Amino acid sequence: MVVLRKPQAFGCLRTLCVAGLLTAVAASGGCETAAGTGAAAGGAVGTGVGLLAGRGCPGAGLVGGLIGAGAGALGGAAVGAAHEKKAERVAAAEVAARAPSLTDIVTMTQQAIPPEQIINQIRTSGVVYTLNSQDVVWLNQQGVNGAVISAMQATAYRAPGRVRYVAAPVVQPVYVVEQPPPPVAVGVGFGIR
Numbered sequence: 001m002v003v004l005r006k007p008q009a010f011g012c013l014r015t016l017c018v019a020g021l022l023t024a025v026a027a028s029g030g031c032e033t034a035a036g037t038g039a040a041a042g043g044a045v046g047t048g049v050g051l052l053a054g055r056g057c058p059g060a061g062l063v064g065g066l067i068g069a070g071a072g073a074l075g076g077a078a079v080g081a082a083h084e085k086k087a088e089r090v091a092a093a094e095v096a097a098r099a100p101s102l103t104d105i106v107t108m109t110q111q112a113i114p115p116e117q118i119i120n121q122i123r124t125s126g127v128v129y130t131l132n133s134q135d136v137v138w139l140n141q142q143g144v145n146g147a148v149i150s151a152m153q154a155t156a157y158r159a160p161g162r163v164r165y166v167a168a169p170v171v172q173p174v175y176v177v178e179q180p181p182p183p184v185a186v187g188v189g190f191g192i193r
Contacts, residue, residue, distance in 0.1 A: 042072020099127035102135060105152070106142040115145040122148070128155045 046068015100108070100121055108118050122129075129152040131139075139149050 042068035042070070042075070046071070099125040102139065105144060105148065106139065109142065109144045109148070115148050118145075118148050119151040122151050122155065126158075128158050129153070130156065 046064040046066070100118075105118060105122075108121075109115075131149075131153055136149060136153075139152075140146075
C-alpha cells in the first residue's frame with residue numbers, strides 16, 4: 001500500500017506567509033504616523049503580490065512583505081513630511097495674521113494704550129520686525145514711544161523660523177507739473193516777385 005503525503009514546501013509556504021504578514025504589521029509600529037500606515041499597507045500588499053507572483057517559491061511571501069513594508073514606509077514618510085510642512089505654513093500664516101503692523105502700533109499709541117501693553121503684544125505675536133531707518137523716523141514722527149520701537153528692533157534677535165514682518169514701503173506722493181503748451185506764433189510774411 002502506498003501512502004501519499006503532502007509535500008513539506010506547502011506547510012513551509014504557509015508559515016512564511018504568516019511570517020511575512022506579521023513582519024509587515026510589526027514594521028508599521030502601531031500606524032501612528034503616515035510612515036507606519038504606509039508600511040502596514042505596503043507589507044500586506046507586498047505579501048499578497050509575493051505569494052501570487054512566486055507560486056511554488058517558499059520565501060516569496062516573506063520577501064514581498066519586506067519589500068512592500070519598506071516601500072510603504074518610504075512613501076508614508078514622504079506624505080508625513082508634506083503634512084508637517086503644510087502645518088508649519090498654516091502656523092506661520094496665523095502668526096502673521098495676529099502680528100500688529102506698523103500702522104496698528106501707531107493706532108494703539110494714538111489711542112493712549114500704555115507702551116507696556118503694546119510691547120507685550122509685539123512679544124506675544126512672535127513676529128520679527130525688520131525696520132529700516134525710514135520706518136524708525138516715521139514711528140517717531142507718529143509719537144510711538146521709544147521703548148516700543150526698541151522692542152520692535154529687538155525682535156530681530158529672536159530664534160530663526162519666526163515670521164518676518166517687512167513693512168510695506170511708504171508711498172510718497174509724486175507731483176507732476178505739466179508744462180504750459182508752447183505759445184502760438186503768428187507770423188506775417190511778405191514776398192517780392
